[in-house]
Amino acid sequence: MPTPQLVSVLLVEDELQFRRGLQTLLTFYNDDCYLQFQIVGEAISVDQALKLAMEQNPALILLNLGLPEFDGIKVLVGLRERGYKGKVLVLSAHRKDEWVYRAMQAGAKGYIAKDRVGSQLYDAISTVMNDEIFLAPETATSFFRMFHFYAGRSLQADRGVHLTEREHEVLHWLVQGASNEEISSYLFVTVATVKAHLTAIFNKLSVNSRSQAIIKALKLGLVMT
The missing domain is CATH 1.10.10.10 (Winged helix-like DNA-binding domain superfamily/Winged helix DNA-binding domain)
Incomplete structure (x- = not known):
């Protein structure tokens, strides 16, 4: 059996109940999965997220896009400006094309609808930690619809x-x-x-x-x- 890979994780989620659910899922994965997770911090705001990201330098950030006033996008932009080299996986209740496109454009490596976290989280983490992009089929459709608009239809x-x-x-x-x-x-x-x-x-x-x-x-x- 290959040696498990330890992944340091920062949770950026202002909803306590959902944050606790993420902790439970990550603990569950640690029982028998190749990837092992260590939560190194929890943040509920932009300032906290950026501060902890720079202090802890986690390999992975699980980011709620729907922080107050959609500040999840500000976190992504702030991380990029500060040279953060880890992976950011967005968890969001928002499925509109614009939000998927903006999150990916701002630097997210994957996007999961919150109601699909239970079934998609581990696969999504495995994908982004392997330097690939994770988009579920329904989310990929939203992203490429906006991509087509900006890069295709508008040019035509x-x-x-x-x-x-x-x-x-x-x-x-x-x-x-x-x-x-x-x-x-x-x-x-x-x-x-x-x-x-x-x-x-x-x-x-x-x-x-x-x-x-x-x-x-x-x-x-x-x-x-």
């Missing part, structure tokens, strides 16, 4: 209107009804940067207002609702 429709990737993202959230402040939060840029992108978008679409931009973007097929 862009023959006459040449928007940058970031301008496509701003336009997407504009069509969703997001304010400048919300777009700023979603894309982790300043409000001033959002305004600059909107000015560029308006110029390229030859429009003068948000509503005109939305209508023209939909007519040209630059975004999907």
Whole structure:
């Protein structure tokens, strides 16, 4: 029998009951699985998560995307900025295409719906610890739907209107009804940067207002609702 591999784990989850459930699952795996887990910390906020990640340098972070105000994305961005080299596996109650895409784009190595954790967690951990990406079929569909939108459909429709990737993202959230402040939060840029992108978008679409931009973007097929 091969020597078990010890994996240090940081839990980032603000729901106590769910966090306890993760502890129970990891303990259960330790009984007869190749991967053995040692929990080196628990965090319930962005600041705690980043602090513990830098102090403990865990091999794996199990991250709840749905921390208050979707701060799980901020954790991913903060880890990337600080040069964290371990793996992050997102656990989320949110299945919308945008959240799966944003989490993976921000650096997650895998994404599991919370109601599938019991059946998928060990396989997901094994996959990401083997330097591969874990996406369950239903989650992969969401991710590639958004990938197609940003990298495929938008480029095909862009023959006459040449928007940058970031301008496509701003336009997407504009069509969703997001304010400048919300777009700023979603894309982790300043409000001033959002305004600059909107000015560029308006110029390229030859429009003068948000509503005109939305209508023209939909007519040209630059975004999907």
